[in-house]
Amino acid sequence: MNRLNKLFESKKDNLLSIYFTAGYPELNTTLDIAESLEKAGVDFLEIGFPYSDPVADGPTIQHSSEKALENGMNLNQLFEELKDLRKRISIPILLMGYVNPMVQYGIERFCKKAAEVGVDGVIVPDLPMYEYEALYSKYFTENGLSNIFLVTPQTSEDRIRKIDGLTNSFIYLLSSSSITGKNLQVSNAIEDYYKRIKSMQLKNPAVIGFGISNNETFTKACEYARGAIVGSAFVKFLETENYLEKIPEFVKAIRL
Amino acid sequence: MKYGVNEHGYYGDFGGAYIPEMLYPNVEELRQQYVQILNDPGFKAEFDQLLRDYVGRPSPLYPAKRYSEKYGANIFFKREDLNHTGSHKINNAIGQILLARRLGKKRIIAETGAGQHGVATATVCALMGIECVVYMGEVDMERQAPNVSRMKMLGAKVVPATSGSKTLKDATNEAMRDWINNPVDTHYIIGSVVGPYPYPEMVAQFQSIISLETKKQLLEHTGNELPQYVMACVGGGSNAMGMFYHFLDDESVQLIAVEAAGKGVESGHSAATTFLGREGVLHGSRTILMQTDDGQVVEPYSISAGLDYPGIGPQHAHLYKIKRAQYVNITDDEALQAGLLCSQLEGIIPAIETAHALAYLEKMTFKNDDNVVICISGRGDKDLSTYIKYFGY
Numbered sequence: 001m002n003r004l005n006k007l008f009e010s011k012k013d014n015l016l017s018i019y020f021t022a023g024y025p026e027l028n029t030t031l032d033i034a035e036s037l038e039k040a041g042v043d044f045l046e047i048g049f050p051y052s053d054p055v056a057d058g059p060t061i062q063h064s065s066e067k068a069l070e071n072g073m074n075l076n077q078l079f080e081e082l083k084d085l086r087k088r089i090s091i092p093i094l095l096m097g098y099v100n101p102m103v104q105y106g107i108e109r110f111c112k113k114a115a116e117v118g119v120d121g122v123i124v125p126d127l128p129m130y131e132y133e134a135l136y137s138k139y140f141t142e143n144g145l146s147n148i149f150l151v152t153p154q155t156s157e158d159r160i161r162k163i164d165g166l167t168n169s170f171i172y173l174l175s176s177s178s179i180t181g182k183n184l185q186v187s188n189a190i191e192d193y194y195k196r197i198k199s200m201q202l203k204n205p206a207v208i209g210f211g212i213s214n215n216e217t218f219t220k221a222c223e224y225a226r227g228a229i230v231g232s233a234f235v236k237f238l239e240t241e242n243y244l245e246k247i248p249e250f251v252k253a254i255r256l
Numbered sequence: 257m258k259y260g261v262n263e264h265g266y267y268g269d270f271g272g273a274y275i276p277e278m279l280y281p282n283v284e285e286l287r288q289q290y291v292q293i294l295n296d297p298g299f300k301a302e303f304d305q306l307l308r309d310y311v312g313r314p315s316p317l318y319p320a321k322r323y324s325e326k327y328g329a330n331i332f333f334k335r336e337d338l339n340h341t342g343s344h345k346i347n348n349a350i351g352q353i354l355l356a357r358r359l360g361k362k363r364i365i366a367e368t369g370a371g372q373h374g375v376a377t378a379t380v381c382a383l384m385g386i387e388c389v390v391y392m393g394e395v396d397m398e399r400q401a402p403n404v405s406r407m408k409m410l411g412a413k414v415v416p417a418t419s420g421s422k423t424l425k426d427a428t429n430e431a432m433r434d435w436i437n438n439p440v441d442t443h444y445i446i447g448s449v450v451g452p453y454p455y456p457e458m459v460a461q462f463q464s465i466i467s468l469e470t471k472k473q474l475l476e477h478t479g480n481e482l483p484q485y486v487m488a489c490v491g492g493g494s495n496a497m498g499m500f501y502h503f504l505d506d507e508s509v510q511l512i513a514v515e516a517a518g519k520g521v522e523s524g525h526s527a528a529t530t531f532l533g534r535e536g537v538l539h540g541s542r543t544i545l546m547q548t549d550d551g552q553v554v555e556p557y558s559i560s561a562g563l564d565y566p567g568i569g570p571q572h573a574h575l576y577k578i579k580r581a582q583y584v585n586i587t588d589d590e591a592l593q594a595g596l597l598c599s600q601l602e603g604i605i606p607a608i609e610t611a612h613a614l615a616y617l618e619k620m621t622f623k624n625d626d627n628v629v630i631c632i633s634g635r636g637d638k639d640l641s642t643y644i645k646y647f648g649y
Contacts, residue, residue, distance in 0.1 A: 052552040053425065053538070055432040056276040062419060074550040099274055100537045104551030125276035126537065130264060150277035154439050159280075177278045177439040 003092040003120045004146055004169040007044060008205045008226065015207065015227025016218065016255060018234050019046040019096065021064040022081065023073025025238055030081040031088055036244050038091050040251035043227065045089075046123065049078050049097035056125045058181030060232040075105045079113050086118035094148065096123040111139040121146030121169055129166065137166075146170075152177045153193040157200065164202040171204050173197060173225055175211040181232035184211035186220055194224035215256045230254060259504045259571070259580060265453025268577060270544075270570035273452035274537045278436040282444075283540075285359065287454045293358050294351075294461060306350050307465065310383070311340045313347075315466075317473035317629070322601040329484075329622035332477065333632045334470050336495060337606065341376045343634030344463060344495040345447055349376035351462035353384055356443035363387045363442045367417075367431040369396055369424035369491065370562035370609065371403025372634055373447030378412035388412040391430040393423035396561045403638050421555035424491070424565045428539050448492025449569030452540030456497075456569045463498025470629055471502055483627035485620075487512040489613040490583070491527070491563035493572040495633035500581065511581035513572065514613045516558035520587055527556035528585040529568045530576050538567040544576065559588040559642065560608040562634070590615040592646050595636060607634035608642060 007015070018037050022030045034045055050065035050073055057065070078095075085093065095114060102110045102124065114122065122145055127136070132147060140147050146169035151160055154177055163171060173194070175184045197206055208221040209229035221228035237243065237250050265271045265287075273283055293299050307313040315335045323331040336344035356364060364381050366388070368374030374390040381388035390407055394416040397404050407414050417426040428450075435444045449456040449463075471481040486503050488496035490513040503509040518526035526532060529546055538545040538553060545567040546554040558564040568576075575581040586594075591608055594615035599605045606614060610633045622628065636643065643649070 052420065053429050055429050055539075056278065056436060058433075066419075069552060074552075076550075098537075100547070100553075101551035103536050104534075104547065104549065126274045126540070128273055128275065128280075131272060131274070152278050152281075152439075154281040155277060156281070174278065178437045179278075179433045182437075 002144060002146065002169070004044065007092055008170060011043065013226055014222050015043040016251070017044045017046060017207065017227060017229040018042050019048060019229060019231035020234055020238065021048040021050055021061060021068050022078050023050060023068030023071045024064040024235065025067065027071050027073060027077065028081060030078065031085065032244055033247070034089050034093070036247040037251065038089055040248040041255065042091065042251055044092040044094065046094045046096045046229065049073070049075055049095060049101060051098040051101055054098060056179055058179045058232060060181045060235050064235045075101055075110065079117055082117040082119070092120040093118065094121045094123055095119055099124050099127045107136050108139045111143040111145055115143035115145055119145065121148055123148045123172065125150060129162065133166065148172050150174055151197070153190060160197070160200065160202070164204055167204055169204065171202065171206045173206045173208045175208055175221065178210060180210055182211050183213060184217040184220065198224065215254055218254050257505060259575065261453065261457045267571045267574035269535070270542050270573040271453050271456060272542050273540055274542065275452045275540045276436065278439060279432070279452070282435065282439055283452050289359065290355065290454050290458050293355055299354060299358065302354055303351055307347065311346050311350065312338065313465065314469040314473070315339055317470055317477065319477060320602050326601065327617050327622060328624055329626040329628050330478070332474070332627065332629045333604070334466060334499065334629055335632050336466060337604070337610070337632045337635035341372070341379050342637060343372040343376070343607065344466060344498060344631070345373040345376035346379065347465055347498065348447065348459050348462040348494060349373070349380045349445060352443070352445040353380040353386070356445070357384060359443060361441060361443035363389070363438065364445055365389045365391070365431050365434050365442055366445045366447060367391045367424065367427040368447060369427070369564060370560065370607070371396065371400040371407065371638060372562060374412070374414070375403050375406050375410070377445050377447070378407040378410035381412060382410045389434065390414050391417050391427040391434070393417045393421070393427045395422040396424065396427070399642065400561055400638055423561065425553065432539070448494040449497045449571060450492040450539055450541065450567060456541065456571055459494055460497040460501060460571060463494050464501035466495070466498035466631060467500065467502035470499070474627065474629070478627055482506050482509055483629050485510050485512060485626065485628040487514065487613050487616060487628065488631040489514045489563060489609050489633060490568060490572060491516070491565045491609065492567070493569040495631050497569060497571060499631040504580065511575070512616065513581050513583045514616045515583060515585040516560055516563035516612055517585035517587045518557040518559070521585060525557035527558040527564050527566070529566065530583040531585055533567070541570045543567050543570045544573040560591065560612065562607070562609040563612065584616055586612040586615040590618070592643065595643060596647060604632065605636035606632055607636050608639045610634055
């Protein structure tokens, strides 16, 4: 059982996860940011590794990726920054990014290295299920890494069940079919979608992401799932001066 | 077909559908329906009728007399430049708009580089009365300004892509983002043989009319439907794939794909993908792309907006890897000179994209009775300002 499973077993609701792009706004701050977030009471983290063409991301995360690349962030640099991860941080850590940088690094090598530094799981939005199953799942399993899949309001029930069978930590529910950085809208249709997922009684817990930016949207999301993920809003916050010191305030404002 | 796609959407090692979950239902809907729709007699009849009466097909296969004299072979121009809207792009746009209508879509999005695909898409949307949004790199909007006006006049909304290099790859990113945000009512008309499966296959099939006609026309002209050489320029590779399609299994036919070397392959300002690229994933398919050691996509350069793309379609990557086709490249200067030569020898001002294919004739050695077909993928009206600036006319 990895850290993610333990977390979901020990804490039943209102889980808060934060996403940030490694290397933004500057290099060598990944663990400092992570540590501040853990201290502020965040339950688990998603650390993005930047890509030049992030098609699933809105302007905020696009900008952070561009900046991080300019700063010199890449997978070698990231794993170097994560060297002491488990000396400083105890909450679950996921890496999130697009497949091409992983392909160039070598997916087997990536999985090994991620496990070695103490990463618990990976989210790769553009790695399809077929390729994952046929080519790469063995590397994830061998290294005890969870692969987290996204589900949208348009994902069919069959496919959700398949995803539920392929993963062993949680399911990442998108609040709508959209790129990152939009505001959560709860319409009747979306409410039905959350209820539909709940009624499916999946083996994996669900966490809602995309469009969660403040206490209101976080609370709303937690009504329907075990927790929620804040991404663009936090990345935007990192533009503020002395952001490390202000992280507790940011988290407090989400949780209230 | 020996070089065709397998059930998972792969051509050898290339292809697939590397897309975020948000796009899965759209792409899956297409995958499940496109074969059936394309084979439906009603669809075929409508497609053929529009290609004939609206586009003006078949496009002529013109025996280029003075070119033949100059290069010492029988050179034929497949005149896609004579199509309505001025390039091969309309073939695919007609096919996809008919498909979109059958899928019940109410809104069309497209990306464009040179603007040819954008114009073709805006045209078919006007024809069908469907809303049209075209994404175009800000840089391309400047260098292809007449096409921007054409799209607007046709009723399309043109949205500038302002990220990255502000060219075709960025326009494609923006179109994909739009599609993610509008998953139900929108169809994305991809303009080249790129993107997640089934796009590369679907676009290739719509463009395959080029080689289908060429075979018949060559038979009339030469008594043999097979030439020695078939040549075309390659950005993403749709005119080349259409030009190669029905010749792929005829192994005696040498296929030559001409990429844009920009200021030279070693200059750091180039779009010669097979020369400079490595295997990876771009815009939804596994293919060959220009990238850094860390897997970041490199911003390409070519004077020709239609070839200014860091990848190639997955089927091209396959044909390259197994050496079924030969991939070569031509610089900006060579292409512009070839554009001028074609204008003055044949009275045809070609698109700068097309001029790359023509320029490669200079580097070939022919036997006297060789038959050579070059795809004249588009006309040069849109490039006049570039030509004028270069030659000082």
